[in-house]
Every structure is written in structure tokens, then in C-alpha cells.
Amino acid sequence: MINIDELKKFPVAVLGGGAVGKTVAADCKLGGNEVHLFDMEPFAASTLAGLEKTGITLTGNPKNKYGFKRLGTAHFDLITTDIAECVKGCKLLIVAVPSIAHDSFF
Numbered sequence: 001m002i003n004i005d006e007l008k009k010f011p012v013a014v015l016g017g018g019a020v021g022k023t024v025a026a027d028c029k030l031g032g033n034e035v036h037l038f039d040m041e042p043f044a045a046s047t048l049a050g051l052e053k054t055g056i057t058l059t060g061n062p063k064n065k066y067g068f069k070r071l072g073t074a075h076f077d078l079i080t081t082d083i084a085e086c087v088k089g090c091k092l093l094i095v096a097v098p099s100i101a102h103d104s105f106f
Contacts, residue, residue, distance in 0.1 A: 017047035021096035029074035
């Protein structure tokens with residue numbers, strides 16, 4: 001069985017820098033994880049541009065089963081187009097790409 005508290009000690013790799021990938025990555029970062037974000041070329045030129053400076057800001061009225069609120073600006077620990085660099089040391093990999101991109105990623 002997986003100990004959830006143990007997983008919080010390891011970086012999370014989010015593969016995919018689109019709207020879903022960046023939102024999931026921001027949620028993980030605001031939840032206390034180290035977060036690595038990856039996107040493929042040529043998409044990364046537009047999806048990852050400027051993130052080092054701006055981060056991703058989550059706002060609104062979060063509603064979830066557990067009542068936690070993750071609002072604020074998340075700045076990622078690593079933003080890269082090198083998938084090996086992104087996943088190195090990570091125990092949790094989140095694939096946040098459309099199904100048509102799965103072949104390219106895997």
C-alpha cells in the first residue's frame with residue numbers, strides 16, 4: 001500500500017504544458033509538492049513561455065470533497081523540454097495530454 005505522506009516528499013512530474021497540465025501542476029505546487037513541468041517541442045515555445053517569471057495563478061471559489069483551498073501563484077521547480085530531466089527522481093508522473101498525443105509521449 002502507498003503511504004501518501006511519503007509521496008509528498010518526492011517531486012511530481014507533470015507531462016504536458018497545456019491548460020490542464022499547468023493547472024494540475026499549480027495545484028500540486030500549492031499543495032506542497034516539488035513540481036517539474038514538461039512539454040514537447042514545438043509546443044513548449046508557446047505553452048511554457050514566460051512561466052519562470054509569471055508562474056500560474058489559481059483563483060476562484062474551490063469546491064472539493066475535502067474542503068481544502070489551493071489559491072495563489074505557483075512557481076515551478078523545473079520547467080523543461082527534456083523529459084528525462086523532468087521525470088528524474090519523481091515518484092508520481094501525471095500525464096496531462098490529449099489522447100492524440102499519447103503516442104508521441106510514450
